[in-house]
Amino acid sequence: MPKVHFLDVTNRDGVQTARTGLSKFGKTMVNFYLAKLGVAQSEIGFPFLFHEVPYVRAQLALAEAGAFGELRLSGWCRGVPQDVERAAPLGLKHYNLSISTSDYMIQNKFRGRLDREAIIREMTAAVRAAKGAGALTVGVNAEDGSRTDDAFLLEFALAAKEAGADRVRYCDTIGGDTPDRIRERFAKLAAATAMPVETHCHNDLGLAVANSVSGALGDLDAGQDAWINTCVNGIGERSGNADLLSTILAFRHGFGLDAEIGDPLDLSWARRFALWASYAFGQPLPYNQVGAGRNAFAHESGIHADGALKDHGNYELYDEATLGPFPQDWHARSGRVVLTGEYGGKAGFRHVMDGLGAEVAAGDEELAFRLVQLCNAMTGKPLTDDELRLIAAHPRELSLLFPGLAE
Numbered sequence: 070m071p072k073v074h075f076l077d078v079t080n081r082d083g084v085q086t087a088r089t090g091l092s093k094f095g096k097t098m099v100n101f102y103l104a105k106l107g108v109a110q111s112e113i114g115f116p117f118l119f120h121e122v123p124y125v126r127a128q129l130a131l132a133e134a135g136a137f138g139e140l141r142l143s144g145w146c147r148g149v150p151q152d153v154e155r156a157a158p159l160g161l162k163h164y165n166l167s168i169s170t171s172d173y174m175i176q177n178k179f180r181g182r183l184d185r186e187a188i189i190r191e192m193t194a195a196v197r198a199a200k201g202a203g204a205l206t207v208g209v210n211a212e213d214g215s216r217t218d219d220a221f222l223l224e225f226a227l228a229a230k231e232a233g234a235d236r237v238r239y240c241d242t243i244g245g246d247t248p249d250r251i252r253e254r255f256a257k258l259a260a261a262t263a264m265p266v267e268t269h270c271h272n273d274l275g276l277a278v279a280n281s282v283s284g285a286l287g288d289l290d291a292g293q294d295a296w297i298n299t300c301v302n303g304i305g306e307r308s309g310n311a312d313l314l315s316t317i318l319a320f321r322h323g324f325g326l327d328a329e330i331g332d333p334l335d336l337s338w339a340r341r342f343a344l345w346a347s348y349a350f351g352q353p354l355p356y357n358q359v360g361a362g363r364n365a366f367a368h369e370s371g372i373h374a375d376g377a378l379k380d381h382g383n384y385e386l387y388d389e390a391t392l393g394p395f396p397q398d399w400h401a402r403s404g405r406v407v408l409t410g411e412y413g414g415k416a417g418f419r420h421v422m423d424g425l426g427a428e429v430a431a432g433d434e435e436l437a438f439r440l441v442q443l444c445n446a447m448t449g450k451p452l453t454d455d456e457l458r459l460i461a462a463h464p465r466e467l468s469l470l471f472p473g474l475a476e
Contacts, residue, residue, distance in 0.1 A: 072331030116156035167210035244273025255287025337393035400451035427461035
């Protein structure tokens with residue numbers, strides 16, 4: 070039976086959000102939380118960019134050390150061989166390669182530089198370069214796929230498959246698709262290509278989650294696995310991307326959705342991830358944020374309060390306890406508290422680490438201490454408990470974020 074899988078793009082599309090930003094250590098923590106949640110794959114960033122190289126090396130070392138469990142790490146490149154050739158020496162085993170396919174973008178973005186024939190030529194060369202460099206899976210992204218006509222979309226996908234691609238990503242780049250339309254298009258394309266079509270939905274009409282669910286159902290209709298792109302808290306360019314938690318909850322609790330999730334999801338980490346992301350990105354969660362918002366399980370009106378007091382199931386679709394506890398981090402304590410960070414000393418470092426029960430391997434205390442200082446300087450915010458514990462557990466791998474630190 071075909072299954073639903075989640076491929077989170079917070080570290081690629083999410084970090085491109087205007088008026089926000091995330092440090093390389095913050096991107097590392099996104100991978101940490103995705104692994105704890107049991108998501109299948111993280112699109113970790115842009116391995117062809119020089120400033121991503123130390124970060125990518127650190128992620129691969131952390132994965133090798135077991136810090137990310139079974140999470141697959143993938144890189145995003147433009148659908149041209151030059152990007153793949155720059156990225157290949159890092160050794161990533163999973164890629165998504167992106168190029169625009171709609172006539173609108175061919176005319177108004179490429180402006181004569183590329184036509185349909187050239188788009189397919191560049192894309193297939195990039196796929197072959199990735200597979201030739203040892204990639205285990207390659208997804209090919211049809212940017213503006215929702216405005217690409219059926220005939221060229223199929224031609225593009227079949228050419229990608231022949232070149233060695235494993236999936237095609239249908240990008241609703243401007244967020245204009247609708248649930249019935251996207252399900253029909255996914256079912257048709259997945260059946261014609263006999264490979265999964267990956268959802269990538271933007272939220273310009275507030276339909277990103279609905280479209281992602283419907284597109285995935287189209288895959289299942291065609292007998293193919295579904296791969297859904299998400300971002301934590303629904304962040305992303307303009308009005309955002311499909312929210313990770315909302316999409317998972319839709320498949321778990323949505324009426325009439327007969328679909329099997331193929332990832333070993335553990336939602337007891339959902340609130341910790343959502344609140345951490347809000348803190349790290351500097352974007353307060355809306356009170357009504359699905360699952361993690363302050364009012365997601367709050368009741369006041371008489372009828373609702375009476376019913377919830379008798380049985381929360383009267384007015385709640387799922388049990389809030391399944392989403393795990395809200396974080397109660399060391400740095401957020403009131404009153405007298407000793408912290409550790411950019412300007413802290415050894416006494417404060419040891420005090421906090423001991424208080425968290427975070428043991429640093431023998432011989433690595435100095436390295437972990439320096440990492441705390443550097444990571445705090447990088448984020449500009451007090452480090453969270455999970456961040457400090459990750460530093461304590463994997464100082465040597467994390468030192469790759471700062472070339473020369475461990476020498």
